[in-house]
Amino acid sequence: MAVAAGASGGAMKFPKVMDVGPAARPLRIAIAYGRIPLPMRRADQLTVAHLLSFLKARGHAVDLYCVNTGGVADEAELAWLNDACREVHLYKHGKSDIARALLGTLKGLPTQVGLFSHPGQRRDVRARIAKGDYDIVYTYYFRSAEITRDTGRPSGTSFVPSDTRPATFLALQLSQSLNTKRIAQNAPNLANRLFYAVESRLVAAYETRIWKHFTHSVLIGPRDVEEIAKTCREQGLAPIDNYVFGAHGTDVTRFAPRPDIAEKQHHLVFSGVMRTPTNVHAVQWFAQNVWPRVRAAVPNATWTIVGREPSAEVQELGKLPGITVAGTVPDPATYMAEAAICINSMQAGGGMQNKLIEYLAMGKAIVATPVANEGIGATSGEHLLVAEAPEDFADAVIALLNDEARRTALGAAGRAFVLENWTWESHWLRLEENFYAAIGPETGAHASPSAGAPE
Numbered sequence: 001m002a003v004a005a006g007a008s009g010g011a012m013k014f015p016k017v018m019d020v021g022p023a024a025r026p027l028r029i030a031i032a033y034g035r036i037p038l039p040m041r042r043a044d045q046l047t048v049a050h051l052l053s054f055l056k057a058r059g060h061a062v063d064l065y066c067v068n069t070g071g072v073a074d075e076a077e078l079a080w081l082n083d084a085c086r087e088v089h090l091y092k093h094g095k096s097d098i099a100r101a102l103l104g105t106l107k108g109l110p111t112q113v114g115l116f117s118h119p120g121q122r123r124d125v126r127a128r129i130a131k132g133d134y135d136i137v138y139t140y141y142f143r144s145a146e147i148t149r150d151t152g153r154p155s156g157t158s159f160v161p162s163d164t165r166p167a168t169f170l171a172l173q174l175s176q177s178l179n180t181k182r183i184a185q186n187a188p189n190l191a192n193r194l195f196y197a198v199e200s201r202l203v204a205a206y207e208t209r210i211w212k213h214f215t216h217s218v219l220i221g222p223r224d225v226e227e228i229a230k231t232c233r234e235q236g237l238a239p240i241d242n243y244v245f246g247a248h249g250t251d252v253t254r255f256a257p258r259p260d261i262a263e264k265q266h267h268l269v270f271s272g273v274m275r276t277p278t279n280v281h282a283v284q285w286f287a288q289n290v291w292p293r294v295r296a297a298v299p300n301a302t303w304t305i306v307g308r309e310p311s312a313e314v315q316e317l318g319k320l321p322g323i324t325v326a327g328t329v330p331d332p333a334t335y336m337a338e339a340a341i342c343i344n345s346m347q348a349g350g351g352m353q354n355k356l357i358e359y360l361a362m363g364k365a366i367v368a369t370p371v372a373n374e375g376i377g378a379t380s381g382e383h384l385l386v387a388e389a390p391e392d393f394a395d396a397v398i399a400l401l402n403d404e405a406r407r408t409a410l411g412a413a414g415r416a417f418v419l420e421n422w423t424w425e426s427h428w429l430r431l432e433e434n435f436y437a438a439i440g441p442e443t444g445a446h447a448s449p450s451a452g453a454p455e
Contacts, residue, residue: 013039014080015046015053016251020425023058025442027435028133030063030166032125032147033140034116035070036090038077041308042273043354044173045070047248048140054428056084063087063134065125065147067118091121109146110176110202117146126151129166136435137168142210145170149213155242157215159440167438170214171246174375175227177204182348182371186281188313208232211240215438218246218431223374244434247375248354249424255361257415258337266401268294268303269339271332271355274310274325278348286345286393287317293394295322298401306335333362340407341365341400344372345393357422360384360414365407367396376422383414 035042037049055062064081068090073081081088097115104114129137129151139148152168153159159167180203184196208231211217217240219225229239270286272279283305294301301322305314308328318325329335336342342359346369356376359366366384373386380386385400387393400407 013076015040015049016254016424018050018054018057018425018428020054020057020429023060023432025436026058027060027135027439029055029060029136029138029435030065030125030128030134030148031138031140032121032144033064033066034144036066036068036073036081037064038073038081039071041071043248044141046354050249050424051428051431052081052084054424054432058432061086063089063128065089065091065121067091067093067116067121069093089121089124091118093118105202108202108205110143110206111199112143113146113206116141116143122147132164134166135439137166138171139169139214140171140173142170142172142176142207145210145213149210153215153438155212155215155217159438161440167215167435169216169218169244169435169438170211171218172207172211172224172228172243173218173220173246175207175219175224175231177207177231178224178227179348183277186278186348188277188281188284192277204231205235208235208237208240211242215242216434217243219243220247220375221245221377244431246431246434247422247427248357249422249427250354250357250361250418252361252419252423255333255336255358257363257411258333261334261337263340264302264338265340266298266301267338267340268301268397269306269336269342270303270345271306271336271342271358274305274307274314274327278346279307280311280313281347282345283314283317285347285390286343287320287323289390290345290394290397291320291323293391294397294401297394297398301401304335304339306332333358336362336364339364341367341397343397344368346372356384357418361418361422363411363415365400365410366414367393367400369393378414378417382410383417384410 033048035045037045037052040046040049052062062085064085100117101111101114105111125147137148137152139145148168152166153163180196180200184193184200187193187196207228225243232239270283303322304324304326305317306326306329310325310327315325317323326335336359342364344353344356346353353372356368356372360378360383368384368386370386370388378384385396387396
């Protein structure tokens with residue numbers, strides 16, 4: 001079976017088959033999600049699809065409840081979902097959802113929460129929860145939190161055998177307060193700035209309260225915890241304290257060094273979905289503030305922007321000297337392999353960057369901003385170079401372009417870092433351990449939550 005494409009898309013259709021054995025204690029799990037996982041057009045779809053692949057490999061019974069947005073799944077993709085899950089429930093997204101989003105803002109809900117609070121999805125999953133059909137309810141992203149809030153044991157309650165309510169997990173993942181605030185600060189026009197300025201206030205008020213309505217919150221790393229806790233204090237609330245860490249991973253067999261592909265001299269690559277505002281802004285920032293400095297020092301330097309659906313602003317960058325906008329490509333990994341340096345110049349956004357993990361897994365030399373690396377935790381100077389100011393970013397790129405030995409050393413260290421910390425299996429096994437801990441020991445049999453580790 002083919003494995004997943006990267007964050008920028010590509011020809012690969014399905015998630016990787018997980019290298020894990022079956023769990024000793026199968027669980028009954030409901031997943032509520034605001035998109036259909038396939039096709040894998042976005043980073044969140046990539047993540048949920050790989051979670052389904054993991055849960056299938058472990059033998060858990062999964063019922064998927066998702067709003068049918070994010071792309072049209074073809075017959076093969078629907079077949080994959082039906083094979084991975086016990087049940088698949090799809091809900092149509094239409095004009096009434098937009099009206100509901102507007103109504104939700106009047107009630108103080110962030111626009112995205114109102115937009116993805118589908119009443120049919122909410123009704124169906126709650127009916128099954130009320131019947132006691134699930135051990136775990138896993139809600140991906142806070143935009144779907146209204147679907148499952150207050151359906152299981154609330155935060156701060158200890159497990160007791162007589163409590164038959166499921167453990168509920170809200171995958172906040174990143175601090176949306178931080179994310180929307182950064183988007184507002186870096187928005188390209190007044191209309192976007194105004195929208196995200198309002199949305200960021202709604203998000204801050206919502207995010208600092210919604211976590212209490214779930215047994216656990218799932219966050220990528222300490223930076224997101226710090227930001228949500230800070231926002232809680234600013235709102236006069238107790239800081240979030242029910243979190244577990246649950247990041248994403250990458251397929252280290254697909255994204256791996258490619259000795260069969262020659263590296264192009266003085267060549268840079270940025271990979272991502274090129275209609276996403278944060279990616280659009282990242283390449284614009286680099287083109288305007290860094291690229292002229294690089295070209296002045298290394299006149300034959302070239303840069304390829306890889307990723308599907310490039311916006312008009314991104315396509316305009318292809319008119320600048322040395323820049324190619326590749327758009328949608330069959331396999332982003334082959335373009336990364338050609339790079340002397342892969343860059344991640346993100347200024348907005350939050351959480352973790354799939355593209356950065358893919359670069360690291362491929363053993364490439366990397367220059368990234370602090371924003372890009374904050375969810376990954378790679379060490380600057382050991383695994384990659386981190387630079388923030390335009391002149392520092394340019395200096396780092398120029399120095400690496402002229403130092404092959406340094407590029408090789410960083411690439412090897414980065415690859416080792418991913419193998420140790422960022423495989424899909426390692427993250428999902430930790431999440432599974434948190435599932436088991438939340439529901440207590442199985443009556444009559446005390447299965448080990450660590451059984452079935454990667455073989």
